[in-house]
Amino acid sequence: MKRSAERVRHLRTPVVVAAAVLAAVPMAGTSTALAGAGGTAGRPGRVAAASPVGRWALKVSFEGQTYDSTVQFTAGGTAFIVGGGAGSWTRTGTGRFTFRIAEPVWSARGDYLGRVSVDQSARLTGDTFTSSGVSRQYDANDVLARTVQAHDTGTRS
Template identity: 40%
Template sequence: MSAATPGEPTSPVLVTPVGAWTARVRRPGGESTASFRFTACGHALLVAGGLGAGRWSSLGPGSFLFRITEPVLDDDAACVGWVDIEQRASLSGESFTGQGTSRVHDADGRLARAVPVEIHATRVAL
């Protein structure tokens, strides 16, 4: 809960990632932007900067874990692999910072590479 002046109603402070987020995504060799959506029932969606779906779960007050699988498509929209995104995040008000690893797999499921990734996100909607 947030503090309020006496006589004013208090407004709740969200302690879950539920909502829509815009993010800066940093990995070796570059930075990009992405958008995420986390639902109250535990779904995690990558909706811009790639497309993917997965789950999130609480790790305790102010922290959560999310995993998203993002398909890798060629120019003909054939699936040539996928990326397993895993992030441990710390939530602070209307922002979160995540650190984790994205594992890139080829179409046969072989691990092609693992890349450290850091995310800085801001909530834009509930």
């Protein structure tokens, strides 16, 4: 996801840097996402349907705006925003998981403006998940500047 890259053009101050929704304090935990060494029955190498492991196209919504993004969840519990940002995910029940990702925010000149920390709880149904949670925006001095409620819809890609 290029949340920060798409929004940097519109940034005027670090307080306005509400780039996105995928968060940041690593969480402990691993996944039992694969069904056996070869994948699910009848589909060698394929990730089990009840697992978020894989690449997802996201629609990220907050404050009346929607942005496109891409996230990757690994079998070992790592979560990446494609284009920048990393954190972790953990299974919390059947068809449920949480993810936390930190995404740096840069100016057009490459100056560090701060970060967005995303903390989402998700429900997985087939090849789609929906999630909601809080995204926190911190300035370059790591001072909390803004908090927003965010909602994601992910489609396996």
